[in-house]
Amino acid sequence: MSTAEQYCPESRVGSGELQRLLAAIQNDAIGDHEVCPSPEDAEIILFVDSARPDMRDIRGSSVFRRFRDKSFVLHCGDRVMPFVPGLFTSAERATHSPRRSRTGGYLRMAFSHHFHHTPVNGAHRFLFSFVGRSETAPVRRALVQLQHRRGLVLDTSAPGTSLAIDAYARVIQESAFVLCPRGFGSSSFRLFEAMKTGRAPVILADDWIPPVGPEWDRFAIIVPESDVTSLPQLLEAREAESVNMGELARDAWETWFGKSVVFQSTVDWILDLQRDRLLPESVDGVLFQVGRLTPASLYRHWTQRDWRRKFGAMP
Structure with missing residues (x-):
């Protein structure tokens, strides 16, 4: 090479x-x-x-x-x-x-110092979370309309609405599922932030092509962009699986995407x-x-x- x-x-x-x-x-x-x-x-x-x-x-x-x-x-x-x-x-x-x-x-x-594997101790604070700009894709504009008593959805499109990176990393740590919608591109940093942290990603990107190797269906939930409104009910039904899925996501990270591999x-x-x-x-x-x-x-x-x-x- x-x-x-x-x-x-x-x-x-x-x-x-x-x-x-x-x-x-x-x-x-x-x-x-x-x-x-x-x-x-x-x-x-x-x-x-x-x-x-x-x-x-x-x-x-x-x-x-x-x-x-x-x-x-x-x-x-x-x-x-x-x-x-x-x-x-x-x-x-x-x-x-x-x-x-x-x-x-x-x-x-692989070289970010803000996201760390954090084992789950007790219940997650959030059933699901998304922090990001809604203006980059239609699926995000639909996603920020979601409401759930244990869901955190923060649209950072407006000036002054963004979170500091460490606060954002804590949100991921406190989530059972991390919503990973497409933005300008089909992939998203959130997918790999969730995997690195050891949280289960929920992928909403119809045009995304999964990298070959990881067993995505074991640790990620892939939802059609048109089914955004079904997310609260879907994730409530699968919350008991989230810890194991998060650990499998971390394993996939270490096998395929970590800095040593x-x-x-x-x-x-x-x-x-x-x-x-x-x-x-x-x-x-x-x-x-x-x-x-x-x-x-x-x-x-x-x-x-x-x-x-x-x-x-x-x-």
């Missing part, structure tokens, strides 16, 4: 994730994979994030052009289409396929993608663009609010 620096240095996009990946390499406790300095000798070449929605900075690099069939991207952004195959935190069913994408977690969560998981997912390749990237990349770049998909992805904020108008 070889890591490649970003190819749009003035943007600084991806620099934080690159540092986290390097930290994951240093903390790797398994040792099945190693970094080599030469792309010629690497089995895979990994680019970290991209400064452009169409990944032209990667596709235009000399390294990618020379080694297309072993070049992949590790991308944690929202609403991203796989112009370069790789591992995407927020891959969506509408724009991703198994031949170009695998899904993973957020590297930043996340490098192994990342490389394994990409190697799995490489093994499943049927066509060379010089062919498959063109087929992907021809098949996906319809006027509707271009409008949907290039005009997302978060992309406009990050990248401005496309040249």
